[in-house]
Amino acid sequence: MAAKGRGAPHPPGWWFRYVDDTHTKQKVEHVEEFIEHINSIDPDIKFTMEKEDNGSLAFLDTNTIRKPDGSLKINIYRKPTHTDQYLDLNSHHPNEHKLSVVRTLFGRAKSIIIEEQDLNNEMQYVSQALKKCHYPEWALKKGREQTSKPKSGTESKRVPGKAKSKGNIVLPYVQCTSEQLKRAFLKHNISVSFKPHKTLRQLLVHSKDKPDKEDICRLIYHIKCDGHPKDQCSMDYIGATERNLIARFMEHRRSSSTSSEVSRHIHDCKPGHAITMENVMILDHEPSWFERGVKDAIYIRALRPDLNKDGGRYQLSHTWDHTDDLEDPPSLPVGIKVGPSDKSS
CATH class of the missing domain: 1.10.10 (Arc Repressor Mutant, subunit A)
Structure with missing residues (x-):
């Protein structure tokens, strides 16, 4: 007990601590003396005190009750504002x-x-x-x-004949679909855990101001050619970049960017055609270099942009061949989506 070790004049009968909450037994006549003592130990740490009320004292989610014979019993404590609102069975959770x-x-x-x-x-x-x-x-x-059921101890016991797990994966939870994926992975001895796909906090709470479209970096973008007033054009390009969008956009627009298929299109193949930020869409945001390359390849495979000469720096397996017939961008579980409605940003 810290207080006893620091020379309390009258040490408490017990001192139970959880983080910054303590449950202490002390004689009534020594209470003020004891609180003054522990507040003198460190000038940056000050304790406040709550005494028992009508023979009961709340500590965390427990309520210690002193019975008339002096013995103690413990019940569950709920604050007066407690609403009994728990996770609803009809909510979108596993x-x-x-x-x-x-x-x-x-x-x-x-x-x-x-x-x-x-x-x-x-x-x-x-x-x-x-x-x-x-x-x-x-x-x-x-x-x-x-x-x-009685607890079997801290050591896990392997069931004889059961294959060892090959690992664990975490998937965003989508009702009905996620359960099917879990059953499929379990057949291959892969454990599956679920996490929320979208939470109310993610949708409603924004601790920082939303950055301007041009300033967003580490993203996958989609550029469409504006064409010419007398020559409509539907050519498009999908790319990924570590830098902010405006820096990569200006590279595509420069005539000296010989490595850019977009620049070659608007300056060499179709002189007079142009690209503008209004026709640039951010498909996804991904901080990881490797995963950004994977997503870039998935979007290229799904949308088949005209100006992309290859499938991106990451070569997808044939598992993704079915995306060739998709008309809309795939809905990926991570990153941010910025649609056409964000043109003004």
């Missing part, structure tokens, strides 16, 4: 995430609550709260059964 809510709430009750009557009351309370979130009886029953 079933294992939803079942883990049931398992966690029941497991917390069984690991914290001491007295049987309090445990029964808590289990009934949790069941009613989960039913309001549309959890069926079979999900509640499964959660109770899983928390009733």
Whole structure:
């Protein structure tokens, strides 16, 4: 105990700490003296104090209650503002995430609550709260059964005859599709975990101002030729760049850019044709050099731009041959999408 080690005049009966919260037992007449002592140890660390109220003291999600005979019991603590709003069964999340809510709430009750009557009351309370979130009886029953099984220890036991896992992959969760992919990977002993594809925070919260289109870097872009007032043109080009978009765009527009197929088109093949930023679309944003090359190759394979002479610096396998018939850009699970509506940015 830190306080005892630093010479507290009257050390507490116990000192339980979790991060910056402590649960302490101290005699009433020594409380002020003890709080003054621990606040004198470090000028940059100051403690505040909350005393028990009507024989109970909340600590994290537990409520320690002192009974009339002096013994203690522990119940679950919920703030007055708690709404019992848990992950809804109808929400777009994997079933294992939803079942883990049931398992966690029941497991917390069984690991914290001491007295049987309090445990029964808590289990009934949790069941009613989960039913309001549309959890069926079979999900509640499964959660109770899983928390009733004794733990087998920290060491994992391999099942005889079961092949060793070849690794784990993380996929964005898309209902119905992700479950099928998981079953397919499990046949090859590859574990699958899911992550949200899009969250409300990603859609609604923007901690930084959105950069101008020209200033975005590490991206895959799509350039369409503006043609000429008397000569319409549908030629296009897809590329990837580490630098910001405007720097790469100016290279394509210069007549001296001999390595640019776009420059060769507008200056040599079709003099008078031009390109403008209004007809440049950012298909995706990817910080990783390798993955940016893969995405570039996928977009080229899917959209088949006229001015691209090859499939990009990454050679795709024949698995991607089916993308030849796609008319729209593929929806990739990572990066940002900037559509035509962002022309004014």
